Amino acid sequence: MAIALELFSNRGFHATSVDDIIGAAGVAKGTFYLHFNGKSDILMMIIDSYLAKIYSSLLDLDISMDKPVEDMKRMYYDVTDFFMNFPDMKRFIKLMLRDAIASDEVIKSKVNNYFSQIIGMSSGYIKKAQREGRVVASIDPRACAVSIIGGVKELLYRWAVLEEDLDVRRCVATMVDLFFRGMLV
Amino acid sequence: MAIALELFSNRGFHATSVDDIIGAAGVAKGTFYLHFNGKSDILMMIIDSYLAKIYSSLLDLDISMDKPVEDMKRMYYDVTDFFMNFPDMKRFIKLMLRDAIASDEVIKSKVNNYFSQIIGMSSGYIKKAQREGRVVASIDPRACAVSIIGGVKELLYRWAVLEEDLDVRRCVATMVDLFFRGMLV
């Protein structure tokens, strides 16, 4: 799976053949199909395994908004560091943001659901904060969540897929500033 | 090209064969290759043609930031309406945000360059506004532009690809509020 992830993220899922994978892994065709149901299956298993790891790692994170902006910034720094240092995370993000989107129906919906879930969760937090008077009432929570997740995805896309030389930590700081305080003076 | 766009946006670029296109168009194989150099070529031509149309339509738009927030909101409404009403725009956005990203190297770089250009432009506007004291100085202009474009892309993705039932106009309003004023009370 590690080898497949490497090949998928380098050449793209479609441009990687099962032959490429078994060649790099040094096993026979039959062995591959002994462990996976097919090319899509290994992609799915990679995604499942990573999403599980990410999920469990983020579980104990308190991402509610009832703390000062500086505290939240610090928390997001921690999440960022976690992502940046997770082994092969760059490759996995490449896979999620580039390949998964244009593949199997099952995989597509899995990935889309994942992001939709995150948006739902964020949206829920914002709604709660609105009820508690901490967030402007006129804002549409879902649109807000979409904005935030979109911003993060774009940042990760530029970092992982386009390999742009970004200062990810600084970008995260800006995003926190931006979403919590806005641009205008 | 219209037929190809329809098929690409419905089934995805990879899942659409040249046979599918000529079948739907009612022409022979040779006719297809008389007009296009291949499957990638027709995708490229579709993209080029739409990007040109969009570019020329947005040319006369004054998107600088030296006007009241309400005025900018109105302007973004206009752009939104333009996009929503442009024929087949939903299909084209599907193509751009889902298929183009995982295809030909040439097409990929064309699309990525396009978005990078937009980010560069936005970034420039923000810098200018910072110099004129209208935007908070501490904000990183590029990270800010990445956030905004990412937010817009995510919104369009959910509207066009996932076919979510969003009130796009309302989302745009929220985004303008969000980026210009922030969430917190």
Place this chain on the structure above:
Amino acid sequence: MAIALELFSNRGFHATSVDDIIGAAGVAKGTFYLHFNGKSDILMMIIDSYLAKIYSSLLDLDISMDKPVEDMKRMYYDVTDFFMNFPDMKRFIKLMLRDAIASDEVIKSKVNNYFSQIIGMSSGYIKKAQREGRVVASIDPRACAVSIIGGVKELLYRWAVLEEDLDVRRCVATMVDLFFRGMLV
């Protein structure tokens, strides 16, 4: 036809498409098929036209063997010069010795018949010379003719197709020496 000959001899008959020909000639597809029945037809017409020219030019040549070797050598020099200087002859030889051999059944048999005819003629001359006691009786006239024509073809092949830097005149001299010293009583 001159353009087709050029293309055929440069790229080979199979690797040259009708599109290549009309492109180089600056006429439309229809125009091509107005004058020729197809790709094979133009090859045939080129071959016919050259063979006719060669035939008529060689008609008045006295190639019988009832003269001293030095006279015959001089005569073969003349033939050689005629071939070397004939416009586009190198191209035509390329066509005959490389492309015609692996094309249409009709063309193939035309070219093979042509060489067979030459062999038949040579064979006849040798037989006559044997009867007149000028050529060794034990020699098989046809095998002898095959040898001579084969030698000449190989020389022309190396000159025209392989573009070897041969002194064709000197080679012809050697061949005359070789065959006549071998054949003559």
Place this chain on the structure above:
Amino acid sequence: MAIALELFSNRGFHATSVDDIIGAAGVAKGTFYLHFNGKSDILMMIIDSYLAKIYSSLLDLDISMDKPVEDMKRMYYDVTDFFMNFPDMKRFIKLMLRDAIASDEVIKSKVNNYFSQIIGMSSGYIKKAQREGRVVASIDPRACAVSIIGGVKELLYRWAVLEEDLDVRRCVATMVDLFFRGMLV
């Protein structure tokens, strides 16, 4: 490969499709491409295999010219018999003298190089014999070699490609008479 050789020699390389080959062989398309890289590849492998066989079979042959003409004649008879009796040799010669010449650049140069090498070798033998005073000094060794190889090729072409009813042994005898009476002092 035997089946391909048969088809190539019957219909010609260009007129034989991969479908023809797999149809005759009773295997699937994929099986063909499992063993060969393509249509040109199988031609190349056939040629390589035959040339290797021929080369190894001729290695232990003493083809120098320091023996009486009758001995050489006997030796050439042996070579002739070897060729005549080698399984599928007629087909292979057809391939070499008709198809290889108008195909892939790589194959073409392989075959041309092969004949050039033979000419070079013959030329060397003649030169040596000239130094030893056994062959007329005025003769150009290379032109002589070209003549001989050309003669042999023409003979083989008529036997294998045109399927002429030749007494190959007798023709060889004539050629030996012809060339040696011509060359020898």
Place this chain on the structure above:
DNA sequence: TATGAATGAGAGTTCATTCAT
């Protein structure tokens, strides 16, 4: 005479998947 858009049979090639060993 000249045009060139349209044709479509057929080519070579790929690759995910199977299954007897």
Place this chain on the structure above:
DNA sequence: GATGAATGAACTCTCATTCAT
């Protein structure tokens, strides 16, 4: 568990030829 030869449907692309204008 492991193998890898065999599969064949599906793919992209070519090109000689036609015919309405």
